[in-house]
Amino acid sequence: MSQTATWGKSEAPNPSSGFFRDLIAGLQALPKTVSPKYFYDDAGSALFDEICNLPEYYPTRKESDLLARHGASIAAHIGPDVDIIEFGAGSVIKIRHLFETLDRPRRFTPIDISGAHLHASAAILRADYPGIEIRPIIADFTQPLALPIRDDARRVGFFPGSSIGNFTPAEALAFLTRLTGVLRGGGLLIAVDLIKDPAILHAAYNDSAGVTARFNLNLLARANRELGADFNLDGFAHYAFYHPVLNRIEMHLISRYAQKVHLGDVTIAFSEGESVHTECSYKYSVAGFQALAQAAGFTPAQVWHDGWMSVHWLELPG
Numbered sequence: 001m002s003q004t005a006t007w008g009k010s011e012a013p014n015p016s017s018g019f020f021r022d023l024i025a026g027l028q029a030l031p032k033t034v035s036p037k038y039f040y041d042d043a044g045s046a047l048f049d050e051i052c053n054l055p056e057y058y059p060t061r062k063e064s065d066l067l068a069r070h071g072a073s074i075a076a077h078i079g080p081d082v083d084i085i086e087f088g089a090g091s092v093i094k095i096r097h098l099f100e101t102l103d104r105p106r107r108f109t110p111i112d113i114s115g116a117h118l119h120a121s122a123a124i125l126r127a128d129y130p131g132i133e134i135r136p137i138i139a140d141f142t143q144p145l146a147l148p149i150r151d152d153a154r155r156v157g158f159f160p161g162s163s164i165g166n167f168t169p170a171e172a173l174a175f176l177t178r179l180t181g182v183l184r185g186g187g188l189l190i191a192v193d194l195i196k197d198p199a200i201l202h203a204a205y206n207d208s209a210g211v212t213a214r215f216n217l218n219l220l221a222r223a224n225r226e227l228g229a230d231f232n233l234d235g236f237a238h239y240a241f242y243h244p245v246l247n248r249i250e251m252h253l254i255s256r257y258a259q260k261v262h263l264g265d266v267t268i269a270f271s272e273g274e275s276v277h278t279e280c281s282y283k284y285s286v287a288g289f290q291a292l293a294q295a296a297g298f299t300p301a302q303v304w305h306d307g308w309m310s311v312h313w314l315e316l317p318g
């Protein structure tokens with residue numbers, strides 16, 4: 001038997017419909033800010049995959065190492081016959097570690113806002129794991145959505161990539177609290193990047209090959225492609241730094257000179273040196289993240305970490 005678990009209200013929104021509206025609102029605000037979710041069209045997803053292979057970008061390697069090294073222990077905590085829901089699934093690479101070690105995983109529901117990339121990635125995964133029902137959902141996980149899950153299944157959330165760090169701590173608390181309603185009786189396996197030497201963090205977002213810069217600028221390129229905007233990409237510079245008081249990387253696009261950009265009928269003025277804040281990536285201590293998860297209603301049951309990255313198993317009573 002199947003049921004639909006409601007995430008907020010029951011309507012699934014079109015994930016790309018808000019780009020034009022949100023971009024204009026964000027660029028008319030002071031300071032200018034755009035959600036990082038808009039990085040991810042086909043080109044953005046491909047650039048993120050490139051970032052994952054950069055020597056400076058340790059998070060993907062460290063997290064995959066933890067998932068591989070502690071696979072048996074992770075599987076013992078998660079248990080058999082589970083339905084897995086992945087939030088921000090991207091190229092659905094890391095779930096393979098769980099498929100290899102879990103006891104009879106039944107159904108996998110990867111959710112991502114980057115639709116074509118998700119469907120192509122899920123098709124490859126399906127061919128490799130024909131025994132697991134794989135049903136991708138194109139959606140914005142910050143918005144209300146309906147999740148198809150079996151009512152007799154143990155539900156497990158998977159949130160890798162330290163994507164939780166893109167939320168402010170208050171937003172992360174609200175997101176995790178919403179998850180407790182969906183995952184009751186199961187739990188959440190979540191990867192969280194750790195506070196560390198600021199030089200290492202700085203390098204991870206300022207790679208020498210310039211891929212992160214292209215990823216950041218893809219936001220403007222995407223607005224040109226999809227919305228007919230006239231951003232001159234050479235007129236903006238990638239700028240990323242670690243803020244040690246707020247424990248977060250901030251990523252910005254800096255206008256190199258005073259300029260005007262057109263989006264439909266709207267003209268946006270940029271002064272010389274003006275920033276568009278495009279991403280935050282919060283870093284946590286193990287204890288700090290466990291306290292956040294507990295405040296949301298989870299029980300932190302186990303954590304695997306190596307001083308760089310952490311993977312938490314958070315349980316929920318039935």
Ligand SMILES: C[S@@+](CC[C@H](N)C(=O)[O-])C[C@H]1O[C@@H](n2cnc3c(N)ncnc32)[C@H](O)[C@@H]1O
Nearest residue numbers: 037040088089090112113114139140141160161
């Ligand atoms: C940092 S990447 C992580 C990808 C993959 N999970 C990993 O660990 O390598 C973030 C992923 O989340 C997706 N994403 C970002 N914001 C989203 C949102 N609001 N709703 C759904 N997917 C989102 C992006 O398209 C991207 O694939």
